[in-house]
Amino acid sequence: MAPPARRSVGAVRHEIVPSSDGLQLIIDDRTIASVGAEHRGGELWLVPTPPLPSIVEPAPDIATLLDHAAVDAFEHGATAAHITADIPLEREDPHAEAVARLAGFTEIRDLLQLRRPLPVPAGDAVRHGRPPLAVRAFRPGTADEAAWVATNNRSFAHHPDQGAETSETLHGHMAEAWFDPAGLLVVDDDDPASGRLAGFCWTKIHPATDTDPTLGEIYVIGVDPTQGGHGLGRGLVLAGLDHLADRGVGTAMLYVDVVNTTALALYDTLGFGPHLRHRVWTRRPAAGRDRAARPAGEPK
Numbered sequence: 001m002a003p004p005a006r007r008s009v010g011a012v013r014h015e016i017v018p019s020s021d022g023l024q025l026i027i028d029d030r031t032i033a034s035v036g037a038e039h040r041g042g043e044l045w046l047v048p049t050p051p052l053p054s055i056v057e058p059a060p061d062i063a064t065l066l067d068h069a070a071v072d073a074f075e076h077g078a079t080a081a082h083i084t085a086d087i088p089l090e091r092e093d094p095h096a097e098a099v100a101r102l103a104g105f106t107e108i109r110d111l112l113q114l115r116r117p118l119p120v121p122a123g124d125a126v127r128h129g130r131p132p133l134a135v136r137a138f139r140p141g142t143a144d145e146a147a148w149v150a151t152n153n154r155s156f157a158h159h160p161d162q163g164a165e166t167s168e169t170l171h172g173h174m175a176e177a178w179f180d181p182a183g184l185l186v187v188d189d190d191d192p193a194s195g196r197l198a199g200f201c202w203t204k205i206h207p208a209t210d211t212d213p214t215l216g217e218i219y220v221i222g223v224d225p226t227q228g229g230h231g232l233g234r235g236l237v238l239a240g241l242d243h244l245a246d247r248g249v250g251t252a253m254l255y256v257d258v259v260n261t262t263a264l265a266l267y268d269t270l271g272f273g274p275h276l277r278h279r280v281w282t283r284r285p286a287a288g289r290d291r292a293a294r295p296a297g298e299p300k
Helices: 059-075 094-102 144-155 167-174 232-246 261-269
Strands: 005-009 012-018 022-027 030-040 043-049 081-087 107-117 184-188 197-206 215-223 251-257 273-283
Touching: 012 059, 030 059, 043 059, 059 081, 059 094, 081 094, 144 167, 144 184, 144 197, 144 215, 184 232, 197 232, 215 232, 232 251, 232 261, 251 261
Parallel strands: 043 081, 215 251
Antiparallel strands: 005 012, 012 022, 022 030, 030 043, 081 273, 107 251, 107 273, 184 197, 197 215
């Protein structure tokens, strides 16, 4: 963890000091904001409190807090740092944007959160008159684990974030409190010796909050490239929606990149509509500035 940073502006004392899960900003002995962190695949996802859209002042100090967290992550080997925020569909958030840019987070990626009501009626037109897809639950501790990793990485071979899963990262997902093997639906490959799945739909249930009902997320859909063109992806989404409805969930949601027009068109035909934007700001280490040099082979 980076050492505490202290400065004074007139009679006002500013400090950035370590906290139990990250860093906190203290102004005149009062905690103004903090930032926690979650590590995923060598990258750091920063979680500011209060959330970025809620932050108005003092923007430069909040930006300094995020800058310290990012630099500390790069010095410990992180390849990127990210901040996320939910932003209304119809307008920008200039305060959140200003803080992110002041902290050096200049790459922007927008995801749309789409929602639809559940259940999907048996005779609904979105089913195209097809019977439900035959799926089964993922079995931890079996060959399903290696098969899922192989299929996921083949499905997302050109995706920098999702196409590099390993047995270790899968076990990390499985250790999360939300993980339920019954919610990871798989379709077996016709060839048992392939070591792969035909496809899978991973769902996640988010408990109700003050602002949202219980939400069932279509977390990841993966189809092995050999299975493309047969409507398997659509069938997997519907299987996930049926599973969530069977669990008593009344609203489904998922995230899709705003530039993924093919996926957006598919989800539109499945009855999903846009609810909000999920913005990701990214900062990467600058050679010779953000990242400390490390001898080859030194643990990170």
